[in-house]
Amino acid sequence: MKHFSPIRNSFLAVCLALSASATALALPANLAHPILQDIVTGHAQDALERLSTALAENPGDAQAFELRCRVQIQEKHWNQAISSCQQAVKLNPENSNAHLWLGRAYGGRASTANRLAALTLAIKLRDQFAKAVQLNPHNVAAYAALGDFYVEAPGFLGGGLPRAEGLAVMLKSIAPANAHALLAKIAENRRNYSLAEQEWKKAVEASPQPAQAWMELASFYRRRGRFDDMIRAAETGAACDKEHGAPLVYGAEVLMRANRDLPEAEQWLSEYLASPSQSEDAPAFVVRAKLAQLLQNEGKAAQAQQEMALARALAPAYTPHS
DSSP states (O other): OOOOHHHHHTTTSSOOOOSOOOOSSOOOHHHHHHHHHHHHHTOHHHHHHHHHHHHHHOTTOHHHHHHHHHHHHHTTOHHHHHHHHHHHHHHOTTOHHHHHHHHHHHHHHHTTSOHHHHHHHHHHHHHHHHHHHHHOTTOHHHHHHHHHHHHHSOGGGTOOHHHHHHHHHHHHTTOHHHHHHHHHHHHHHTTOHHHHHHHHHHHHHHOSSTHHHHHHHHHHHHHTTOHHHHHHHHHHHHHHOTTOOHHHHHHHHHHHHHTOOHHHHHHHHHHHHTOSOOOTTSOHHHHHHHHHHHHHHTTOHHHHHHHHHHHHHHOTTOOTTO
16 A cells, blocks of 8 residues: 655655764764764675674663664564664653664655554654654754655644645755755645756755755656656766765666666666765665676676675675565
8 A cells, every 4th residue: 555755755855964973972082983884885794793793792882782783774673673672761861863773764664554554653763753853953954854844744744844834944945955845845745846847956056065956856857757857967967076976876877767878877886886975865785786787687687686686795684675
């Protein structure tokens, strides 16, 4: 049974915070740094092994639970992620990011649940996103997650465009580009596509690093069937991304969904994987699995198998499309 899109993709629709927030009981720096590095570079198995050791030594470490939740979210192990983030919130209830990650875990679980369970989980994720904003009024990722929920969720679950508009006003003073992105989503939901396009372009203009905003604009053009505009926007975004970071992955996904310029999508994924600017929101094992799928579709079976082997080496428990 189909669920509405923010519940299915709530934790994917926003840029993920890469640094763990301070917690009451935190990992020593000499342990936290390599774990964070593993998470950023997509070494899921290594991160989980380090975290298991850390939690065996200190079962009350809130930061370790939060980091474990983040890896489990990357691997789409939703029940495990919920359990880990619940522990992080329990141990440090004033940590805004812990509530944000718990909300994302609920959103992922809702994507695999039946309708009744998904509705219950939607309420839980809404409450966690709202709590994250309340605890830290400058947590832009939490605003973005809550805004996506308001745009797509029905009113009886606490969603609604007026709530999203109110959030955009609050967001404009701390993150103008994100505010315009939210206004674009509101306009698109209302089928005011001209205004939505204007707001996406304003998001590009307001972004200090506009590569991702260009890719979001390209995604909008894809949804409207404007494929030439989509390709131009995606290529502009790629040109802006001098570090070959996560926007390249998002742009490649846009091209793959449109079944356009697949060799360029392959190139962008490969450039990202060769880059030192990998990030948590595009784990290397997930990107390698995407590249394997693309290569398989292009008839490059041997290369596809090689990429999947590399993905499994980083995250043996990850199952694509699960």
